[in-house]
Amino acid sequence: METSSFPVPGPILGSSKRWGRQPYEILKLHEKYGPVVRVAPNELSFNTAQSWRDIYDKKKGQATFIKSDFYDGGNFAAEAHSIVSVRDPDEHANMRRYLRDAFSDRSLREQEHLISEAIDRFVERIGEEGKEKPGIDIVMWFNLATFDIIGSLAFGQSFDGIKSGTEHPWVSIVVKSLRMGALADCFKRFPLIGEIFKTVFPGLLKKLIEDTRRHEAYTMDLVQKRINQKTDRKDFLTNILQHRQADSLSDVQIAAHSSDFVIAGSETTATALSCITYYLQRNPDILHILQKEIRTSFDSYEQINDASTATLEYLKAVILEGMRMYPPLPFPLPRVVPREGAIVQGHFVPGGTIVSTNPLAASMSAENFHDPWVFDPQRWVGTENNDFLDASREFLAPHRRWIS
Structure with missing residues (x-):
């Protein structure tokens, strides 16, 4: 079932064609129309923490939102599927099993x-x-x-x-x-x-x-x-x-x-590092706090590794804030609503509809983050803020490692 007549706001031309100036054009559409926007006749864009959970998280007893045909192209597509391109949930689960190690x-x-x-x-x-x-x-x-x-x-x-x-x-x-x-x-x-x-x-x-x-x-x-x-x-x-x-x-x-x-x-990874470096240079006070945390935590360069840096709270906050403001994966990853339909962000969406959460539109929304255009790692430290931190997800997973 297509959703051309499904009452979701969006630009008039959004019902007949898809404008491709992502990701900032999609952000502007969400700022104008709200948390759900039609970006094509049968495609809806969301920008909330709840939509991340509704579309991408696996829920026991509920059908999976499978990948759309967006994934059919790409390298080796004619010969073999990869962990990224495979659309069949069972085949994907098998790949995850042998790649997990x-x-x-x-x-x-x-x-x-x-x-x-x-x-x-x-x-x-x-x-x-x-x-x-x-x-x-x-x-x-x-x-x-x-x-x-x-x-x-x-x-x-x-x-x-x-x-x-x-x-x-x-x-x-x-x-x-x-x-x-x-x-x-x-x-x-x-x-x-x-x-x-x-x-x-x-x-x-x-x-x-x-x-x-x-x-x-x-x-x-x-x-x-x-x-x-x-x-x-x-x-x-x-x-x-x-x-x-x-x-x-x-x-x-x-x-x-x-x-x-x-x-x-x-x-x-290079994109994330470039963004973080840029904002640290633009914000010397934040850079000083980060330098102090690192330099007081280690006696030598050789002590710095993955395990020893895992406890550095401000370093983690700086990384998360950098990826919030400039998502390394800025484009949405489309999914298909199960045949029976599903609830996404409080809306019933008919089966067969293509849906996604737009990373930048979610992480830079003033509805999700106070002063979204301000580089503020402090929002990730402690609990005294009103930001919806789960609206910012790197690679679909909320602050966890990702295997497609």
Whole structure:
């Protein structure tokens, strides 16, 4: 059942076409129309803490909101599903089962030295660059560092971006392949636009498709090299390869997962780091509080690790506030309402409707956060505030680790 006649507010053209200036245009629509807005004839956008729970959280005895066909495109889509692209709940649960070990606390502790080594190289290079130049492009360096780290974890080898100070050719291909996914989603919604684009820009579309194929081929090559390594190193693939025979995992299936790890774990992390660095530089008082917490908690640089920083309340608050103001994953992740319909944010929504909670529209709403445009880590410390903290979710999960 479609919802074109379902009485939900939105711009008049929202019932006939989808405007794509996300995420800030969607934020403006919610500011004008409220917590639920029609953004397409059969698609509703929400921006509340309750809508996060209603749409994405699993509830015993209730049907799951499955992923929409938005997930059908992307890398390796024609050959294998990944933990991100798979839509079938049972298949997704099976993937979570054999991927969970790779992201357990024990596994992450075993892999931590790989991250620490890359961070040490990063700090050293930033120091060298800072001495030679009046300023550096910290966003570029964050991207080089996060791609090096995720390359080491996902494929057993670094891309050496920190060492060279330049972007590995494959990294730019990864970014371009994401554009292909965005275009595929657009063309699916508007077939006529797709036909016009292919006619007017045939060379550009061909180039994007070629970039996607190169990304897939290079990913397969890296995965097969890692599979053929005789090593006792601990990385993401260590645990996955242990399930290879029992779960009949093909090389292309493993490559699809590895591609997800790179895309989800690199640029998003660099985005969060860039945002947090920006706001700390703009707010020296907050930076001073954070520096004091860290410097009074450790006697040496070597003491700083995942376990020892877990108790630093203000550090956690700074990170959460940065991701609230600039969500690393700014676009909504659409779901389909179960056939029997469901209640979302107090509204009965007919089955088959596409729904989502928009991350930025939720985290930057004045209905959810006092002074939402003010960088204020203190809102995450203590309990004396009226903010709806659960309205800000990084990667669908409320302040927890995420596996798609």
